Amino acid sequence: MRLYSHKRFRLENHENVEFEGVESKPSRQVISSILDRFYRDPKIKELAETQNITKNIFQKAFQSFRLNCCVGIDFSKNLDPGLQVIFNDIINYDQSINLIYPYFLRHAHKVFPHLERIDELKHISDLTQPHNWYPLAREIHRKIIFHAGPTNSGKTYEALKAFKKAKSGMYCGPLRLLAFEIYERVNKAGIPCDMVTGEQRLFANDPQRPAAHCTFTTEMLPVDDRRDICVIDEIQMLRDNDRGTAWTRALLGVAADEVHLCGEEAAIDLVIRLLDPIGEHVDVRKYERKGELVVIDTHGLRDLKFVEDGDCLIHFSKFLILETARKLKHEYGKESAIIFGDLPPDTKKEQISKFNDPKHPCKVLLATDAIGMGINLNIKRVIFTTLMDGSGQIFPSYFVKQIAGRAGRFASRHCKGEVMTFLDEDSRLLGRLVSEPIQQISKAGISPSFEAIELFSFHLPHCSLAQLFDIFASISSVSEDFFACSHSRLKEMALLLEHIPLSLKDRYIFCLCPIKDNGSLFLSTAYLQIVRRYSEGNAITINFIKKLLSGEMKVANDLNKLKTLVSVYDILYSYLWLSYRFEEYFPHRDLVRELQTECGHLINESIRLMILKDYSKKLIKQNNINKEVNKKEFDGETVQNEMIEQKAVKKVVGKDVKKGKARVVDFEKNFRLIVSKLKK
Template sequence: MAQLCSSPTLHMKQVLKSRGALLVKYSVASSSNSKNEGVHQSCRRYSSVLPKKKILTKKERPDMNIQPMKVNSKNEETVAEKKTPTPLHRDIITSILDKFLRNLKLRQQANQEQGITEVLFLKAFLSFRAYCLELIPTSDPELVEKFRNVAMSKASEEILYENFVVHAKKVFPHLNCLGDLKIISDLTMPHNWYPVARTLKRRFIYHAGPTNSGKTWAALQAFKASKSGVYCGPLRLLANEIYRRMNTEGLPCDLVTGEERRFAIDNLHPSSHLSCTVEMLPTDMRTELAVIDEIQMLRDDQRGWAWSRALLGAAADEVHLCGEASAIPIVTRLLKEVDEEVEINRYERKTKLSISTHGLGELENVQHGDCIVCFSKRQIFMTTKELESRGKQCSVIYGDLPPGTKIRQAEKFNDPDDPTNVLVATDAIGMGLNLNIKRIIFNSLKRMGNTIPHHSAIQIAGRAGRYGTAYEEGVVLTKNEEDIQTLKELLGKQIDDIEKVGIAPTFDQIETFAFLLPKASFIDILTIFKSVCSVRDDFFLCELDQMIDLAKSISDIQLPLKIKYIFCVVPVNMDSKQGAAAFIKMAKRYSMGQQITQDWLCSVIEWSPKVAVNMDQLVNLERTYDILDAYLWLSMRFEDMFPDGSSIRTLQKQLDEIITTSISQVLSKTAIEDIKEKDNEEDTPKKTNEDKLTLRNRRIGIDRRNIGAMAGVASAQATQKI
């Protein structure tokens, strides 16, 4: 298994050839709305036959997305002159088939012997039923005879089982090689994916503590003292901050994120220290020390795989982990399997944090150093507008803002000589920015109608009070008096220990999987992989939904598998029509072998940015920034096809400054009534990760432009020119 994981493509191909494995042709049934609706209606009709269980969504049961092939209506082996038996009445066939479907023994047998799950069984049955009712009078006399015997009580409906299985394998060809597919998609031994780390006896130091406890500072002291090291951060902002700090303090340190590389000296003289986003950690790079920040992100359903990969694969003699204590049990358990132990260092908060006994009430009660936390962009601008009408100057921070704008807004708020002394922000302040906050004020404790998770409330509240500033003692409260008790309950809860951590397949595993399904679309490959893969109890498979959505958008564009894989982890917001259109055009142009240049991109996005004076214009500027981000991400992987990374980065910096200016213009020229009317998609957190706007990641304060889910794996494999 270790050999398979370390080099699965070549190894698996050799295994399959030696075993004479069948390469099946696979295609998906027509996706027309009318046909799919017919299938869904039939599924609903017969769903009552299946055992009553917990209702599962398509996310929980990926086999619900697998559609059957259309079976040829004519049996070419049938002799035309052969006399056909008198056809049976449709009602008789229907009655027998209903008995077949209700036979629990047959369904269990199909699952155990053939891997036909209940969902696939029902879909295959519907196709088999249509075949029996429409085709067997002329094309399958043997099957007709079986029905006749059942009708005459000479046999039970179980004699149809073999015919059903044959039919199921025709409409779901992957069932023909299910055993091999399960071997390839076995994700139960992820520690074997990192051969360099397995040659080491690594020492782990876990720095566990809340916000403002000094845990990361302690790890960075060891980082600076090491001969070589790598810092893995959850955000571009943090990776950039460590990069700047180390170089300022005299330690040459390079930077690698999904969108850029910077060298302390030059590319011919790489430094011995590296700051990177966690997805970009090169697991084959030997260092003396590694720091993995925010280790509790192991539980994240979109990006958790990146922390699992760093934990199991960091090729360092000494690894420092920083984060909540909730990850200690699962980390200890995972490392015990590779005979590695963890030293635990616990930290207490350096400054006092108290919960107010009453709510803020009116906005007139806002003080210097206050941060009002809102959970929508619309609410941020409404609150800021009201505060400024009362003579209070504000900084604004939310997830969609470019990193440069966030930094400038934070600097204004932190500067004691700047008249800006109030911050209005989303939970994007949860990590990544150093902010001198005295009081955290929750405008509301609900997001999208639901009370925020207690670990999210704890993370945000912890930003109140900062060691070494004028606001060392922090206070947390709510705007509304009636929310205070709920806040106390949220902050009083213990954060549960993490039980499962994220995992995701490597490209090599996807490629080997595709080898068995040469005619399958990339969407089919991902969907079937989700349905047959196996993971251990300590792991869960991270979401592939965004990847599948991107694959659907470029399904008609011909690209090699690896190229399409990388395109499908691009950090692009597909909820934005502008972003989706630009992404599809870039993929299409790439497929035609034409370079994606600055001039071409500027024509596509109609580049002529102007300072925004209303919310709609500001949103359009932010979306344009996202498109430039996607270009830079792709230019890091396909430099020859995206050759203008440097000039696009210059445009992006200009746009960043325009967006900063636009915030004040929108606030000064937009009436509160107009802001209240803006209830578009920007008010609702998008269901993607930082790059992809995941709701989960917004809960912990991640903006959307760090690294796309699974992007690190693709990036690590694509750092060399393809």
């Protein structure tokens, strides 16, 4: 070992620290200062980039490297002897910090093993040529027809006329309810039509004699089955951060001689660009709205006493939906239908039927944005209770237009539609949002196939599925007309199931199961028990399911219990979905479907009873106990925010208010105004 003469090392804070040879090891403070200089050196980062260490990987690898170095210094272990010599050279002989880089690089490769095989992995994760993933579609020179127009313009109607005339055809849309509606409509027209969704198969004849026509949810649309025609509904969903990949796959991959696209004009330019490389021409047919839509931007509704038959109030809080329904029932004798995203399709269907039936006493609809797509509703007037999301951001214009367009339906009792706000102060904003020009969609969502993830696993056998998702996302490449869809939900599911022994393919399928992320501990626990039982080689029987759900299959009398009951429905849905992927292990599909139907009835009954229940006394009592003033600062100004219903506001706002987000104040103010009006 070499000995070093006495030398001072100057820290960046100008403190002088002395070291007497190598026996006197450098302190953690000195090592930390050296590593800070290393991290901030732009040339080091440029060098790392040339060796496929991205900024994100560099930061994570450095944090681990720094910890490793400091722990090694503190406990005289784990620190590479060569690196210790380098540190001493930097301290005593003013050597370059670049000498640390080889040791950092070695550590980065240890922390991120994919760096060792980066060239092969980059090739696998190249998503720049998705057109080539669908050989059957590329054998056909497809005729593409784009039916573009706003809600209630008849665009889907025109596409479905062609669908019915064809000898064989497929239809796909974003909702199970929509697939079922088209399935029923086509069969009533005397054309045998099947239906395939994630958790259900319906046949016009029987499974052994499939019909030439079939409806699908978009994720279930096959790309290896050739038909004469395919209708892809709501094509603008290409832009969706979570589900956009399903519409991209349908557009590029469906094997049909004639493809009819239905959706917003905003998607036209993107669709043309996506199909141009394969030489497919797009015939664009534009439609105008059938029936007038009047935007009332001079005032708001102001009070529930002005609610009329055919009105739809758009809320973004289940609490407000139920409280509004209660007040309409108790004080004005008006019965309401309720639709929000978490409700099961069967429940939504029953609520829709009530509202659409002119003979039913239910004349008012209370809903979230769940009504935005597809479902046919006899709405006369759409009333927004707010135009901001929980973080205080104003809704994009396309979102507002889509919901507003549900007002007025051609050839119904409400041909002319109106849209307005509940509060006066939102009315001008509504007018601006509805009149804004259409913003073109610039990119389509895309995701890797399981085969690509499987190849990654072959090269990185010690990585978990969650790690594979992260690594793939970090190095994948897409062309300028695409974006990588979010993998956060898949990763969350992979982490949830990480400790359960499964094959990669089985683990991937269990992660794909579309159970809703509603934050329910019951839902996560129940799903884990199902997957664990499968991993042990045991069938998931009806008796196991009944035992799993025992005590929860009952009418709910508050929102929390309703949430649990909806989670019960989701577990039953997941069973049905999995029964089509692992039939041997999920053998009681029909019995579980009966249980699911019973659960749907319980949810409907819960909603009915919760509306009848008088909440006002309970809320006022709770308000007197929990009422407090939250002082929050916005750019130096103090805003006093008196929370009327603490839990409800927390649920709606979704996260704490941050500096500079003054819109959240408006959102909470609107929320308080609405609640106060409900209590008057």
